[in-house]
Amino acid sequence: MAATVMIPGYRRKSVGSYAFPVLCLTNCGYEWQTKRIKQLHFVKQLSKHWAMPDMNNSPHPPTDDKRLTLYEEALRDASRQLEEKVQELSLLRRIADISGHIYDLNIFSKSFIDILLEETYAMNCSLLLKTQDEQRFYLKAARGRSDDGSFYDSDIHxxxxxxxxxxxxxxxxxxxxxxxxxxxxxxxxxELRYTRTPIGSLLCAPLLFNDTVLGVVNLSHHEKNYFTENTKRLMHIACGMAAEIIGNALTHLRNEQRFRAMFEGVPFAIIIFDSEDDTIIDCNQFTEQCFGFTKQELLAFKNIEALCAPGEEEKIKRVHETQNEKKVHEISFRKKNGELSICEVTANHLVFEGRSVVRLSAIDISSKKEFERKLYQAEKLKSLGELASGVAHDINNMLAAIMGRVELVRKNIALLKQDPHSNAVELIERHIDIIEKAAHDGADMVHRIQRFSRVHDEKEMYQVVNLAEIINDALELTRGRCKDHDVQFGCTTDITASLGSLRPVYGNAAELREVFVNLINNALDAMPNGGKLTIAAATENDTVRISVSDTGIGIPEEIRDRIFDPFFTTKDIGSTGLGLSISYSIIQRHKGTLTVESNTGNGSSFIITLPVATSTRTEPKERDLPAFDVRKKILVIDDDAHVSETLAEMLAYAGHSVACAHSGIEGLEKFSADTYDIVFTDLGMPGLDGFEVAQRIKEQKPQQTVILITGWSLSLDSEQLRARGVDFIITKPFQLKQVLFVIDHALTPTSSRLP
Structure with a gap:
């Protein structure tokens, strides 16, 4: 009868990467039974036929007693094997139980030694590990067993x-x-050495991990021949599993150290945040230096958006959308001291400590941006210097016309006194018209220079602009330089512009004006012998295309790809090499393109494309001069008597009562002594300037209307002006209609101030 003896519940078990064999004992070996045992994942089947020779076919069959003896021997052998396997399983289970202590190698080492002492009944056990240079061993842990069975720590040097x-x-x-x-x-x-107990037998097993020796484990006993082959086998199994645990831990530790070295060693900020809720998980030391917050303060932030400057939160969302695309974002973060840090940001997705995260790398470019701003302004000043002589020439022409016509007016007035019936009145009117036109031309020229030299504010919103106006402004700005160029080189330069009907574009007029001034100046430099400069523009579908072409010396092919690089120049010393680079950046910001076509000796064409604006601008309608039903009391403060008297006469002409003051202090005294509906104050005055005057007036009477007069180009926005007490601005030179319209606007109850 077939009978199978199994150890209930024992099948192949796994701890870590180790599989533990389980024994099945049976007194027969039928094929179906063997298959079933394999299905149950038992490792080995021991049967009486496997353990003994085939006795039935023996020429001398054993007696029943002999057969029984053989059965008993086979059973004892199977029992011994079973005990060995159970002992292996117990040993490996205990090692697996302490694997959680692996990141504290001291605790793991002592626990591992205790297990070996208990399982092998050895008297001493020590663990040697390789030194950091992997050339020698050092003693990591050593334990011994006392006569009473307790363990003690051996001295470790x-x-x-x-x-x-x-x-x-x-x-x-x-x-x-x-x-x-x-x-x-x-x-x-x-090597004989002193130990608490003498050593009679010794067992040494290497800790092998991926065929690399991590260390050695030593077992000793005071009795000779104490350790057996079975002990050696157990030791080999235990050290194999321990080596894998220690090896994996050391690999993880080295990877962690390598990661930390790279994480902390880079000269830029790295922030790791959760990809789901954006909470900050970790950051490197450079992040603390960059933003001024401690790591604990950063981890306490609700999310990464809390570190961003106001209005930059949406950019973090774009970082999410473009992660792993190697796209560089420019994001401003707030520092602990309240300043802003402008950073170039890249991001990529990874798994960190079992979590899906985003690693954000931020390089602070605040100093770089400030340096670029200064270079940008230096290039503008250089361009202004190039334009200065031409502008001075034009202004001198306008002043000559004004002064000449004023002298003629005086003569005609004298003629009119002598002969009231002469045509002197008509001549005077003509002279005044010319004077007025020359003054307007001079004012426009000054405004062009102010707009050109104005520092670009990145917060300034783009708006719908007329490219034809901008190109004509650039031509007017460079007209004087073109004349100087022709005089200097004794040549003739012919400039033509064919602008056609251009659709408006969306952009910054001052920046675009600068681009065309740079291209015109470059064209003049390329034509020392004179030539033809042509500006052609046309609208093609949803794109405006402008070409600035010259018949100059051209650009050699070997440097053509470098002309838009910062600081690259072929001109004499003194050139910054930033003109074309700045122009290229401006056009890129406007989502357009700037390219060049050129051949040596055959001139060059710089081609600009810009997208047309989706909305159009409506020109304001000419309005009639406002009429005032109520006489208003107005105070005019200006240190220039000519300006204050002229403005006072304009206001008196409109029917208002006017008082004048010729300094900020005198103006405040008059304001305190009387009541005024409106106060005009000049900005640039000695002592107290216009801003200080406006603020002091607002302190006395917050609802007082203050209008600032200035000939300067202010880069302050409306909010900053309101904070300084200013409600409206009039720029010099001003006209009567400008003054009257501002007063009408100020007196309208529903009007908004400095929108």
Whole structure:
């Protein structure tokens, strides 16, 4: 009858990467039974037929007693094998239980040694690990067993090291195999040394991980021949599993150290935040230096958006959308001291400590941006210097016309006094018209220079602009320089512009004006012998295309790809090499393109394309001068008597009562002594300037209307002006209609101030 004896509940088990065999004992070996045992994942089937020879076919069949003896021997052998497997399983389970302590190697080492002492009944156990340079061993842990069975810590001298190959332990490491010394006193490889108990037998096993020796484990006992082959086998199994645990831990630790070294060693901020809720998980030390917050303060932020400057939160969302695309974003973050840090930001997705995260790398470019701003302004000043002589020439022409016509007016007035019936009145009117036109031309020229030299504010909103006006402004700005160029080189330069009907574009007029001034100046520089400069523009579908072409010396092919690089120039010393680079950046900001076509000796064409605006601008309608039903009391404060008297006469002409003051202090005294509906104050005055006057007036009477007069180009926005007490601005030179319209606007109850 077939009978199978199994150990209930035991099948192949796994702990870590180790599989533990389980034994099945049966007294027969039918094929179906073998298959079933394999299905149940038992490792080995022991049957009486497997353990003994076929006795039935023997020429001398054994007696029943002999058969019974053989059965008993087979059973004992199977029982012994079973005990060994159970012992292996118990040992490996206990090692697996302490694997959680691996990141504290001291605790793991002592726990591992205790397990070996308990499982093998050895008297002493020590663990050697490789030094950091992997050339020698040092003693990591050592434990011993007292006579009463308790364990004690052996003295550890961490400064004591052993050569690989030294002694039996070193030999085991060198050979990468477990060595059993049954009689240590007779083995010449064993170095006699003092121990609490004498050593009779010794067992040394290397810790092998991926065929690399991590260390050696030593077991000893005071009795000779104490350790058996079975102990050696257990030791080999235990050290194999321990080596894998320690090896994986050391690999993880090295990776962690390598990661930390890179994480902390880079000269830019790295922030790791959760990809789901944007909470900050980790950051490097440079992040603390960059933004001024401690790591604890950064981790306490609700999310990464809390670190962004106001209005930059949407850019973090775009970082999410473009992660892993190697796209660079420009984002402003707030520092602890309230300043802003402008950073170039890249991001990529990864798994960090089991979480889906985004790693954000931020390089602070605030200093770079400030440097670029200064270079940008330096280039503008250089361009202004180039334009200065031409502008001065034009203004002198306008002043000559004004002064000449004023002299003629005086003569005609004298003629009119002598002969009231002469045509002197008509001549005077003509002279005044010319004077007025020359003054307007001069004012426009000054405004062009102010707009050109104005520092670009990145917060300034783009608006719908007329390219034809901008190109004509650039031509007017460079007209004087073109004349100087022709005089200097004794040549003739013919400039033509064919602008056609251009659709408006969306952009910054001052920036675009600068681009065309740069291109015109470059064209003049390329034509020292004179030539023809042509500006042609046309609208093609949804794109405006403008070409600035010259018949100059052209650009050699070998440098053509570099002309838009910062600081690249072929001109004489003094040129910054930023003109074309700045122009290229401006056109890119306007979502357009700037390219060049050129051949040496055949001139160059710079081609600009810009997208047309989706909305159009409506020109304001000419309005009639406002009439005032109520006489208003107005105070005019200006240190220039000519300006204050002229403005006072304009206001008196409109029917208002006017008082004048010629300094900020005098103006405040008059304001305190009387009541006024409106106050005009000049900006640039000695002592108290217009801003200080406006603020002091607002302190006395917050609802007082203050109008600032200035000939300067202010870069302050409406909010900043309101904070300084200013409600409206009039720029010099001003006309009567400008003054009257501002007063009408100020007196309208529903009007908004400095929108």
């Amino acid at each position: 961490t400064e004591t090291t052993f050569d690989i190959g030294q002694g039996i332990a070193g030999r085991a490491a060198l050979l990468k195999e477990t060595l059993l010394v049954k009689d240590a006193t007779e083995d010449t490889r064993f």
